[in-house]
Amino acid sequence: MQLLPKKGILLVNLGTPDAPTPSSVSRYLKTFLSDSRVVDLPKILWQPLLRGIILPIRSPKVAKLYQSIWLEGGSPLYVYTKAQAEALSKKLPDHEIAFAFCYSEPTVNMAMDKLLSAGVEDILILPLYPQYSCSTSAAVFDAVARSLQKRRAIPSLRFIRDYATFEPYIDALVTCIKNHTSEHGIPDKLLFSLHGIPVRFANQGDDYPLRCQATTAAVNAKLVNELVWKEDIVQLTYQSKFGKEPWLVPATDATVESLAKSGIKHLQIICPGFSSDCLETLEEISIGIKESFIEHGGEKFSYIPALNASDNHIEMLEKLIYQHF
Numbered sequence: 001m002q003l004l005p006k007k008g009i010l011l012v013n014l015g016t017p018d019a020p021t022p023s024s025v026s027r028y029l030k031t032f033l034s035d036s037r038v039v040d041l042p043k044i045l046w047q048p049l050l051r052g053i054i055l056p057i058r059s060p061k062v063a064k065l066y067q068s069i070w071l072e073g074g075s076p077l078y079v080y081t082k083a084q085a086e087a088l089s090k091k092l093p094d095h096e097i098a099f100a101f102c103y104s105e106p107t108v109n110m111a112m113d114k115l116l117s118a119g120v121e122d123i124l125i126l127p128l129y130p131q132y133s134c135s136t137s138a139a140v141f142d143a144v145a146r147s148l149q150k151r152r153a154i155p156s157l158r159f160i161r162d163y164a165t166f167e168p169y170i171d172a173l174v175t176c177i178k179n180h181t182s183e184h185g186i187p188d189k190l191l192f193s194l195h196g197i198p199v200r201f202a203n204q205g206d207d208y209p210l211r212c213q214a215t216t217a218a219v220n221a222k223l224v225n226e227l228v229w230k231e232d233i234v235q236l237t238y239q240s241k242f243g244k245e246p247w248l249v250p251a252t253d254a255t256v257e258s259l260a261k262s263g264i265k266h267l268q269i270i271c272p273g274f275s276s277d278c279l280e281t282l283e284e285i286s287i288g289i290k291e292s293f294i295e296h297g298g299e300k301f302s303y304i305p306a307l308n309a310s311d312n313h314i315e316m317l318e319k320l321i322y323q324h325f
Ligand SMILES: C=CC1=C(C)c2cc3[nH]c(cc4nc(cc5[nH]c(cc1n2)c(C)c5CCC(=O)O)C(CCC(=O)O)=C4C)c(C)c3C=C
Pocket: 014, 015, 016, 017, 029, 038, 039, 058, 062, 075, 077, 129, 133, 135, 136, 195, 196, 197, 198, 208, 240, 242, 243, 273, 274, 277, 278, 279, 280
C-alpha cells in the first residue's frame, strides 16, 4: 500500500511591523517597498529616494497610525492571520498548516522550513488575496520560489492564483453584508473599497481591476436576487494610493467626499479584498474616511469588518482548500 504524501497549507499575507514604532515600521516598509513587484522603478533611482526621504518621513507618521489600531497580540494583520491559521489547524488536523508574510516574520522561508521539517511533501500555497495582482499574489509566488531555490528536495506545489468569484467567498461576503444591514439598516450607498494599484500595472497585463469588478458584480447580483435591495446602491472604488503616478479610479476618498456633498446621508463601506482587518481598513477607512464623510455633510457611517477569523471565513477557506487538494 502506498502512503499518501503528507499535505501542508501555507497561508501568506503581506506583512506588518512587529511594533508600532518608527524603527520597526521603517524596517518593514524598507523590505516591502524594495520589492520590484511593488515598486518597479530602477533600483539606482529608487533606493536613495526610499532610504533618504521616504522612510525617514513616512515611518514616524505611519507608526502613529499603527498605534491607533494596535491590539494586545500585535498588529491586527498579524493577529488575524495567526488566528486564521490556528482555526484551520483545528478544522484540518490531518494537514500541516503554517502562515507567513512576504515582508515580515514569520517569513515564507521560515514557514517552508516548518512545513518541510514536519515531513510535508505536497504544499498548497494560499495567498490571502482574493483578487489576483502582480503586486501581491505574484510577490507570494516569488517568495516561495526564492525559498525553494537553494533546497535539494522540493515538495509538490499548488498555488491559488485568486478566488475573486469562488462561490463560498461570495456567499461569505453576502452573509456579512446582510448581518451588518440587519443591525445598521440599508445604507443610501455601499462602497466596495479595494486596495488600488498603479494604472500602468493594469495596462501591462495585471487583470486585478477585472477581478475586483467580478467580485463586486457577483456579490451585488446575489443581494439584488435575494431582494436585500432593489436599486443599485453598490459602487466599486479603490483606496490607499501611494506615490505620484495615476492609480485605479474612482478613488475611495474622492468618491466619499463627493457622495457626502451630493446629499448621501447613510454610507457603508466593505473592503472585500482584505482578508484581515489591517491599517488600511481600520485606520484609513474606519477612522479617516468616516471623518471625511461626516465633515462633508454625511450623517451615518459604518465600516463592515473584514472576514478575519470568523467561522464564516474559516469555512470558506476550508472549501477553497478542498477545491485545490
Ligand atoms: C506602490 C505601492 C503599493 C502597492 C502597489 C500596493 C498594493 C497592495 N497592497 C495591498 C494590501 C495591503 N497594503 C497595506 C499597506 C501598505 N501598502 C502600501 C503600498 C502599496 N500597496 C504601503 C506603503 C503600505 C503601508 C502603510 C503605509 O505606509 O501607508 C496593507 C496593510 C498592512 C498592515 O500592516 O496593516 C495591506 C493588507 C493589496 C491587496 C494590494 C494590491 C492589490
